[in-house]
Every structure is written in C-alpha cells, then in structure tokens.
Amino acid sequence: MFLKKIILISTLVFLLSQVFFAQNNEGVISGNFATTIQLYNEDTIINSAYPDHRLGANSFANLNFNKGNFSAGVRLESYLNPLEGYPQGFNGSGLGYRYANWNQDGLDVTVGNFYDQFGSGMILRIWESRDLGIDNAMDGLKVKYNPYKGIYVKGLIGKQRHTFNDGLNNGNGIVRGFDGEININELFDSTLLDSKLQVTIGGSFVSKFNDDNKTPDFILPKNVGAYGGRIAARYGKFRFFGEYIYKENDPYADPNFEDFNYIYKNGEGVLLNLGYSQKGFSVDLNAKHMDNMLWRSTNSTVQPTELMIGFMPALSTQHFYALAGTLYPYAPNFRGEIAFQADVLYKIPKKTKLGGKYGWDIGINYATAYAPERNFLNDDSTSRKSYETKLFNLSDSMFFQDINISVTKKINKKLKLKLQYLNFVFDDRTVEVTESKELIFADIAIADFTWKINEKHTLRFEAQNLWTKQDQGNWAYGLIEYTYSPHWFVALLDQYNYGNSIEEKRVHYVMASAGYIKGPHRFSVGYGRQRAGVFCVGGVCRLVPASNGLTFTITSSF
Amino acid sequence: MKNLFTTFITLFLFSTVAFCQLPNNVSLKDMDGKTVDISKLSNNGKPMIISFWATWCKPCKEELNTMAELYDDWVDETGVKLVAVSIDDARSTGRVEPYVNQQAWDYQILLDPNGDLKRAMNVNNVPHTFLLDGKGNIVWDHNNYAAGDEKKLYAELLKLSKK
Numbered sequence: 199m200f201l202k203k204i205i206l207i208s209t210l211v212f213l214l215s216q217v218f219f220a221q222n223n224e225g226v227i228s229g230n231f232a233t234t235i236q237l238y239n240e241d242t243i244i245n246s247a248y249p250d251h252r253l254g255a256n257s258f259a260n261l262n263f264n265k266g267n268f269s270a271g272v273r274l275e276s277y278l279n280p281l282e283g284y285p286q287g288f289n290g291s292g293l294g295y296r297y298a299n300w301n302q303d304g305l306d307v308t309v310g311n312f313y314d315q316f317g318s319g320m321i322l323r324i325w326e327s328r329d330l331g332i333d334n335a336m337d338g339l340k341v342k343y344n345p346y347k348g349i350y351v352k353g354l355i356g357k358q359r360h361t362f363n364d365g366l367n368n369g370n371g372i373v374r375g376f377d378g379e380i381n382i383n384e385l386f387d388s389t390l391l392d393s394k395l396q397v398t399i400g401g402s403f404v405s406k407f408n409d410d411n412k413t414p415d416f417i418l419p420k421n422v423g424a425y426g427g428r429i430a431a432r433y434g435k436f437r438f439f440g441e442y443i444y445k446e447n448d449p450y451a452d453p454n455f456e457d458f459n460y461i462y463k464n465g466e467g468v469l470l471n472l473g474y475s476q477k478g479f480s481v482d483l484n485a486k487h488m489d490n491m492l493w494r495s496t497n498s499t500v501q502p503t504e505l506m507i508g509f510m511p512a513l514s515t516q517h518f519y520a521l522a523g524t525l526y527p528y529a530p531n532f533r534g535e536i537a538f539q540a541d542v543l544y545k546i547p548k549k550t551k552l553g554g555k556y557g558w559d560i561g562i563n564y565a566t567a568y569a570p571e572r573n574f575l576n577d578d579s580t581s582r583k584s585y586e587t588k589l590f591n592l593s594d595s596m597f598f599q600d601i602n603i604s605v606t607k608k609i610n611k612k613l614k615l616k617l618q619y620l621n622f623v624f625d626d627r628t629v630e631v632t633e634s635k636e637l638i639f640a641d642i643a644i645a646d647f648t649w650k651i652n653e654k655h656t657l658r659f660e661a662q663n664l665w666t667k668q669d670q671g672n673w674a675y676g677l678i679e680y681t682y683s684p685h686w687f688v689a690l691l692d693q694y695n696y697g698n699s700i701e702e703k704r705v706h707y708v709m710a711s712a713g714y715i716k717g718p719h720r721f722s723v724g725y726g727r728q729r730a731g732v733f734c735v736g737g738v739c740r741l742v743p744a745s746n747g748l749t750f751t752i753t754s755s756f
Numbered sequence: 757m758k759n760l761f762t763t764f765i766t767l768f769l770f771s772t773v774a775f776c777q778l779p780n781n782v783s784l785k786d787m788d789g790k791t792v793d794i795s796k797l798s799n800n801g802k803p804m805i806i807s808f809w810a811t812w813c814k815p816c817k818e819e820l821n822t823m824a825e826l827y828d829d830w831v832d833e834t835g836v837k838l839v840a841v842s843i844d845d846a847r848s849t850g851r852v853e854p855y856v857n858q859q860a861w862d863y864q865i866l867l868d869p870n871g872d873l874k875r876a877m878n879v880n881n882v883p884h885t886f887l888l889d890g891k892g893n894i895v896w897d898h899n900n901y902a903a904g905d906e907k908k909l910y911a912e913l914l915k916l917s918k919k
C-alpha cells in the first residue's frame with residue numbers, strides 16, 4: 199500500500215508540475231500486448247492435456263508513460279485459465295507490475311517493481327520470461343548512480359514476486375544488494391579511452407533475510423550473504439571474462455538426496471570465458487564450476503522457478519530446431535556441476551576455390567557437464583557441511599555432452615542450405631526430464647533448405663531425424679513453410695515417433711499453422727497435435743504436456 | 757489499484773499524441789564493455805535502424821545477414837546506421853562477438869542481457885526492428901522476419917531520406 203501511495207503521489211506531483219510549468223516535450227504512452235489462447239481436444243493416444251475448463255488463455259499488456267526524465271508503467275496480466283504446462287502460481291487477472299522511475303544527471307531512481315542483473319547474473323538476476331512463466335520481479339527501491347566517469351554503482355532492496363493470484367503476491371524474504379563497476383578506460387579517458395586494452399572490474403554483495411523456517415529440527419540462518427567480483431578485459435582480438443561468487447551456507451530441504459538436505463555448506467561459483475575473434479574466424483571457450491549455488495529468498499520448498507535470486511546459466515547451445523531443442527535439453531544441476539564449452543566459427547571466404555561465389559559458414563560446438571568430485575565428511579550430526587569440493591575437480595560422472603557441427607551454404611541467389619549434425623549423451627538419471635530416467639544416446643541430423651522463389655515469396659523445408667535406442671526411440675520431423683513478405687505465412691509440420699517401442703505410440707503429430715503480420719502486430723493460428731516438450735531455463739526444466747487442439751496468438755506493441 | 761488506474765487515465769489525457777522516442781533511463785554496454793546511454797544514440801540527423809536479435813534466434817540472424825549484404829548501399833544512399841541489440845543472456849553473451857565477427861557485420865552492437873531496452877521499447881519477441889528518423893522518432897517498426905521484409909524497410913527508409 200505504502201509503495202502504491204508513493205507512486206500515486208509522485209505521479210500527481212509530476213502532473214501538477216506539468217500544469218504549472220508547461221513544457222514543450224509532450225508525454226508519450228506506449229505499450230505492448232500479447233495473448234495466447236489454446237482450446238484443448240481429447241486425444242488419449244498422445245495422452246494430451248485435457249483440462250475440465252477446455253480452454254487456456256494467458257495474456258498481458260504493458261503500459262508505459264514517459265515524459266522527459268520521468269516514466270511510470272503497469273502490467274496487467276490474465277491467466278484464465280493458465281495454459282497447460284505453464285508453471286503453477288499464475289492465476290486470475292490483475293495487476294502484476296507497476297513502477298515509477300526518475301532519471302537525471304546520472305541518478306536513476308525506481309520505486310515499485312523492477313528487474314536488474316549484477317554481473318553475469320550468478321549472484322543476482324531479477325528477470326522475466328513471459329513465455330516460460332518466469333517472473334521474480336523485485337518490489338521495492340532501486341537506485342543507480344554514475345558519480346564519476348567510468349564509475350557505476352547501484353543498490354536495491356525489495357521483496358520478490360512469488361505468485362500471481364488476481365494480482366501480485368510477494369514472497370516474505372527481503373533481498374538487499376549492492377553492485378559497483380569501474381570501467382578503467384572511461385575513468386582515465388584522456389589516455390586510455392581507445393587503448394588496445396580495455397578493462398572493466400566489478401564487485402557485488404547481496405544478502406537476503408527470511409524467517410520462514412518450516413523445520414523444528416534445524417536452526418537456519420535468517421540472514422544469508424553472497425559476494426564476489428568480476429573482470430572483463432579485451433586486448434585486440436582477445437576477450438576475457440571471469441567472475442567468482444561465494445555464497446554463505448543456506449540450508450534448504452532436499453527430499454531426494456540426504457547428502458544435500460539441510461546442509462550448512464557454503465556455495466561457490468566460477469564462470470570463465472576466453473574468446474578470440476577476427477573477421478571470418480572465432481574461438482570461444484567457457485568453463486564453469488558451480489557448487490551449492492541454489493539461491494532463493496526463501497528456505498521453504500517452492501516451485502522450481504519461484505523466488506530465485508541467482509541465475510545458473512547452462513554452458514550449452516540453445517538449439518532452435520525442434521528435435522534438437524525440446525527433447526533432451528540440458529539444464530544445469532543446481533546441486534553442483536563443472537561444465538565446459540568450446541565454440542569455433544569459421545567462414546570459408548567467398549570468391550575462393552573452396553568457398554565458391556558466396557563462401558561457407560561452418561560452426562563446431564562442444565559442450566559437456568560433470569558432477570564435481572565430492573569428498574563426503576559424514577558429519578550429519580556435527581557441522582553438517584556434508585562434503586568438500588575443489589575448484590574444477592570433476593568426478594567421472596558425466597551429466598551431459600553435446601557435439602554438433604553445422605554448415606550453411608548459399609548455393610545461388612535463390613537457394614540456401616543449412617545442414618547440422620548433433621550427438622547427445624544425456625544422463626536422464628540425474629537430469630530427470632523424460633519418463634525413462636536412463637542414460638540416453640542420441641544422434642540428430644537436420645537439413646534446412648530455403649528457396650526464394652522471388653522477392654516476396656519464399657518456401658522453406660526442414661527435415662530432421664533423431665536416432666536413439668532409449669526413451670521414445672527414433673523421431674522424424676518434416677516442415678514446409680511458405681512466406682509471403684511482409685504479411686503472410688502458412689506452415690505444415692509433422693513429427694513422427696516411428697521408433698517408439700510401443701506400437702500404438704508410433705503416431706504422427708501433425709500441426710498446421712498460419713499467420714498474418716502487419717508492422718508490430720502479429721496474429722497466428724495453429725491446429726493439430728503438439729508433442730510434449732521440455733523447456734529449460736536458469737537451471738530449471740519444465741515439461742509441457744502433449745496437446746491437441748487450436749492455438750491462437752496475438753502480439754502487438756504501440 | 758483504482759487509484760493507479762485513475763492516475764494512468766489522467767496521465768493519458770495529459771499526454772498528447774507524440775512519437776515514441778528512445779527511452780532515457782536505459783544504458784547498455786557495447787562489446788568493449790563501454791556504457792552507452794540509449795537516449796544519446798544518434799546518427800547526426802540521419803535515420804537509424806534498431807534491430808533486436810539473439811544468437812539463438814534463426815530469423816533474427818537471417819534478417820541481419822540479409823541486411824548486411826545491402827548495408828553498404830543503404831549507407832551510401834541514406835546515411836543510415838544500424839544498431840543491433842543482442843538480448844542473449846549469460847548463457848550465450850560470449851557467442852555474440854564471435855558471430856558478429858564471423859559474419860563481418862558493420863553494425864553497432866549493444867548487449868541487453870536482462871532485457872532492459874527490450875522492455876522499455878515494448879518488444880514482445882525477437883526479431884523486432886525499428887526505424888527512427890533523424891530526430892530520433894520511431895516512425896516504423898516490424899515484428900518477425902520473412903525473406904523480403906527488408907524491401908519494406910528499405911522503402912520506408914527511402915521515404916525518410918527524401919523528406
């Protein structure tokens with residue numbers, strides 16, 4: 199209530215000032231809107247989602263007002279009923295977000311709801327993804343200040359969005375954070391601004407307070423702190439980023455593993471990135487060690503995506519082709535993992551013997567993740583630290599591996615071909631996103647062929663195949679898509695689980711869709727079967743069930 | 757809640773029709789780590805294209821690659837500048853620069869890992885491309901990309917430079 203009053207008063211004060219000191223710059227209202235409506239049919243063969251209410255509708259609209267240095271906004275949200283597979287905790291209609299912001303001379307103040315990120319986000323990432331159903335918006339105060347050239351500081355305090363039930367419901371925990379960053383080259387701009395060596399250093403401190411201990415067996419710390427530093431540097435064509443975060447012990451219930459249940463172990467996270475790139479060629483290397491870094495503003499058990507303070511990036515490619523992207527996607531193990539990734543991009547130059555008229559793009563990617571080597575202490579009844587780890591000391595238990603190579607070739611003015619091959623090893627005994635819970639080996643081949651018929655008309659074909667002896671067996675995928683620029687598209691796709699060991703489950707998932715786009719407005723409609731898919735983000739995977747029916751979406755902005 | 761609505765309606769009444777401009781409370785970093793105040797983005801009175809993309813977004817890359825082939829001509833004819841805003845987060849920000857260099861894009865690249873500019877410009881999903889006139893007014897925008905859409909953008913761009 200207090201915050202709402204602040205927003206109200208500040209906007210009124212502003213309005214009055216506008217009346218009395220009429221200015222030339224006019225206020226502007228802008229916003230956006232999106233709705234997805236799904237009508238469900240019964241389809242027992244694919245075990246489709248078939249809720250009693252038959253229809254799901256997720257919608258939101260943002261409205262922003264801006265005038266000079268002042269802005270304010272609201273978001274209205276509606277989940278009537280939430281789409282099947284959308285995370286729990288989104289229900290009804292109401293106000294999900296509101297803020298007022300004022301910005302002048304390097305000082306930026308936000309009251310109400312806000313999003314932000316410190317460094318890579320390991321220590322704090324307040325963000326939203328409306329498609330995935332993630333929103334951990336803070337509700338409180340954020341101040342950013344740029345006191346001197348090259349020096350940036352920000353501080354924030356607030357509660358986090360927990361659920362939505364005809365309106366915003368905040369969690370009980372309070373998050374307090376401070377972050378400072380110095381860009382050395384901006385600071386000493388007279389001599390270093392355009393130096394070959396560019397360096398930025400930063401440091402963060404975040405603490406949370408919560409008093410929601412649900413267990414009589416343990417005394418839990420009510421205040422938990424996390425802190426760390428980072429450096430980003432560039433020298434010519436080389437680039438380096440490193441961040442280290444240390445989190446104090448923050449016990450929580452882990453019903454599946456006693457070794458992680460209410461343990462008083464500190465957590466730590468390291469992210470390293472080294473890259474070299476020049477025109478037509480680049481190498482990018484990543485390494486990550488994260489242990490016991492689940493970081494939420496509560497000690498209670500909540501839904502996986504709720505009340506997250508820190509972000510756990512997966513060191514793997516987010517694949518956009520369907521069979522590669524949503525059957526066996528990897529999400530980091532929140533208890534701990536050591537991961538590596540290497541990426542090489544090369545362009546065989548155009549107008550060479552090998553490259554031909556247009557050249558070739560080649561991409562090679564390797565990603566893997568392991569459990570850390572844990573030295574268990576057997577101290578359940580004493581210190582309860584449970585185990586020790588050493589940085590980048592990995593065990594031989596591999597969670598996941600992805601090796602993939604892609605080639606893109608423009609054949610002539612009208613034809614373009616992209617081929618990709620992927621090899622996955624996916625230990626579902628630990629990742630647990632399929633029903634089979636076994637070690638899965640999969641190979642995927644993809645061909646994507648674009649035929650530009652003329653300036654406005656384009657046909658695109660996609661053929662994919664996945665081979666595996668585990669889980670649901672082999673899959674084939676075919677897509678044909680026709681676009682008529684700039685307004686229309688129609689597409690037909692079929693996914694066929696021909697290798698399923700259960701004969702009745704060897705079914706086709708056929709989906710037809712069409713859409714109309716006009717500037718910032720987009721309408722689309724789809725009808726058919728949707729395969730169950732797994733969507734992973736920030737260390738959390740979510741299974742969206744199979745469905746059969748009609749889907750209608752509108753997105754728009756103004 | 758009612759109060760808030762009243763406030764907004766009042767604000768709406770007070771605000772007359774005006775072009776949307778770039779937000780004045782967002783700063784992003786470029787690939788050197790330097791901070792760029794978005795309200796100060798300009799192209800000396802010439803038009804500017806702002807295109808939101810991500811390394812995991814296939815149509816985005818198609819759009820920017822197609823425009824890369826035409827970009828030199830567009831710059832010669834209209835003086836336009838293209839700013840490509842990547843919304844990749846910590847999982848893939850490291851891949852932005854390698855990709856940009858592989859494709860040898862001449863665009864100004866900005867990083868928006870937490871969607872600050874995306875939110876401020878009401879972008880629902882990528883690709884989303886804006887055209888700004890020399891005064892920084894958003895005169896045209898388009899969501900999605902299909903081959904050929906760049907023609908429409910080019911036509912709008914020519915309209916601007918003939919004014």
